[in-house]
Amino acid sequence: MASLVTFKVRRSEAVLVPPAEPTPRELKPLSDLDDQRGLRFYRSGIHFYKNDPSREGTDPAEVVRAALARALVFYYPMAGRIREEAGGKLVVDCTGEGAMFMEADADVAIDDFGDVLAPPIPGHEMLLCEPEGAGGVVDRPLFYIQVTRLKCRGFTVSFQVNHCMADAAGVVQFMKAIGELARGAAAPAVPPVWARDLLAARRPTCVTRRHPEYEEVADPADDRISPADAQLVRHCLFFGPSEVAALRAGVPARMSRCSRFDMIAALVWKCRTEALQYERENEVRIQFVVNARGKRDPPLPAGFYGNAFAFAVASTAAGELCERPFEYALELVAKAKASVTAEYMQSVADYLVERGRPRFAVARTYLVSDITNAGFGDVDFGWGKGVYGGPPTANLATFHIRSKNAKGEEGILVPMCLPAPAMARFQQEIASNIAKMRTILDHEAIQAH
Template sequence: MVRPNEPTWCGRLPLSEWDQIGTITHVPTIYFYRSPQTLNISTISNTLKDSLSRALVPFYPLAGRLHWIENGRLELQCNAIGAQFIEAESSSTLEEVGDLSLSSEYLYHLSPNVDYTLPIHELPLVIVQLTTFKCGGFGLSLAISHAVADGQSALHFINEWSRFARGETLEMVPFLDRKVLRAGEPPLAPPLPAACHSRSEFEHPPLLLGQSTNMEQRKKKTTVAIFKLSKQQVDGLRNLANLSWGNPSNGRGYTRYETVAGHVWRCACKAREHKVEQPTCLGVCVDSRCRMKPPLPKGYFGNATLDVVATSLSGDLVSRPLGYASSRIREAIEKVNDEYIKSEIEFLKNQKDLSRFQDLHAISSDKGPFYGNPNMGVVSWLTLPVNGLDFGWGKEVQMYPGTHEFDGDSVLLPGLDGDGSIVLAICLQVDHMAAFKKLFYQEDQINHANYVNV
């Protein structure tokens, strides 16, 4: 257990409503590095542990533990117990894993194993696994509790940790007071007027027509694949979207995310062979930091992302051009404004129990949220600093977003070389992946030269 190397504030820290809903389990990432010629693994391990202990001083909430309070709500107890650091060895070589040709089982062993049968107050919020390969290369996997940090906050911490490892100082102080999102405060009296929108993000996603539950779809065997789109291919898809559906709202062209996520959604509907009247939704994660008035303070550390859903009929998605799918996604994103955000916070504050909004279950459970067939979830890491993590021995040769075993679970990443390319990591049912691959590269200006099966 790695603890802060200086005394830190101790006490109970209220969590915001956004911290306590959705995924409150750990989110893994894995970075692969070649063997540094001048450093041995013992030196690397000591550097990581020493710099981690220093990073946990400004980011002291990550050294604490979660505690249940009443009504399915959580508090963060800052107690400096620390982050867990695991060292492991593998008989494989870096070359065998560097192209991402990994099974989900392989990735499982390279990532920290979190035992969710334990009481939540016994689980570290940060777990690090350093795995040495027989060639001398190594993998660095991090699992960070989503109840404490969203993607932007987690990467803020990881990148500051790497700066400490390089002997540098803190670049941006984390803003730790979650009261800017009214953490720990009671509902307003009188309450805010209800925003003019449906709360579809809190409802169950559509089921396949003719089915009363999603249990049959949950049991289907899944597989993971990695797809790469070059900058030219991404630009081609954006042109296709913008030219095929009139003028996008706000007078600006569709973003990379709106375009590629729309393309993924359409291809999934086709590969799954939906009926034309099949309802389908796409889960979208929207960062609220700059959408509030005033914006959240720079360096806000916590959860500030909201899940919204884009909806359509599968028949409309596949029969209409790409720009239609992108327009449905944009419509979902654009509703997230200051009024919407505050109304959603108030809605959650007025819930007697938050349990029904939480995913408390580990990967592969048959409980918790399910955005599989006929739905999709496409998370964007395109604007996050996920690449170029240098702890003093050079940047990673490959980064992977950990295990993805739920049907419909996917993430968009920036290409490793910073050349404008996009990488899609996606999990689908085995029966649908071959068709998806063919469809994904079928559009004009798209080819299938960059495909890796996992």
């Protein structure tokens, strides 16, 4: 099993890779969505690639390092450093100092990780180039990348990126650009666009919506799960064609247009809440990312790589969520998603400026992000598409990840992290709910004949 994999990694010294050509020296303000305090950290990703016999004798570390230097010419803010100005406003000082690069060798093969790669990737800490020095995001490299050669002649490419610089779509755009240049392109297919002013707060600000994503529930310390809990266990759910069909059978006709994300997120929220056994009157929430790309008129320009999302929030009493049918949770999720309009996005920026760029609330909240369409699996450095591309781990916040099961079926992977007793209840609740919906599906099939 992948969880039993142990291996050693021999790393070289990390080095700064500056842009391959001179770049502009200027200050570029981040947007009022970019510099909220909840995004002032480094988010990570990892890609696994199998050996390609046609690339025999080619060192992937050399290829990626050279392509990174060229990509930083186009994405030159990524080679700079963040500074904090008056009022906590963040700007990028485009110094051209560069991104941090590390190469390494590991005595492990891709197949040793098991049939299906999924978070948490065993030993991922050794496969990531970690930001050095004190915490925070000011005066540190904005991008860290590590290429690790494996004994099967495959390799991994992992990154850590300052979240203030890019969301999932933005960092994938940057990684794809590195891949295109590694494969011989003269320039990225999609030229990068800064345009952070398009997501700035109004002057004067005008908050027109309520933003519960930044408002704590009552008694936030009264939670049943904490990242400090050493007993947390991890499990990955897989929703393949049969599971999705079963969920669809539980959807009322009036909601027939709901998405796969809505269905899976609603079920997991409901079952997670049941498993954590909150008090009936406790407010519980689901909080998820809604992309602003496509929510604006005019839309954000192609090539925009900043943070372009808001958090949608649905909330209810734990007793209501657990005791009412699946469609109740589904309606709450769909309504929350529909509430994130272009005006909502603008109101978020105004709210953040008015309130000093607060962190988003997390107590009694299931946080989930759909990265199935971000394109992590499409990054190609010349060895073809990877066998896995996505987050190396998932803790209290989780993801919907495009994946395949051991049978080769396409589906959605949802990593989950819970205290051990709650995890056992959670898995039982998921199985019970899906079995109940499969009964509906079977009944409909019988009726059709």
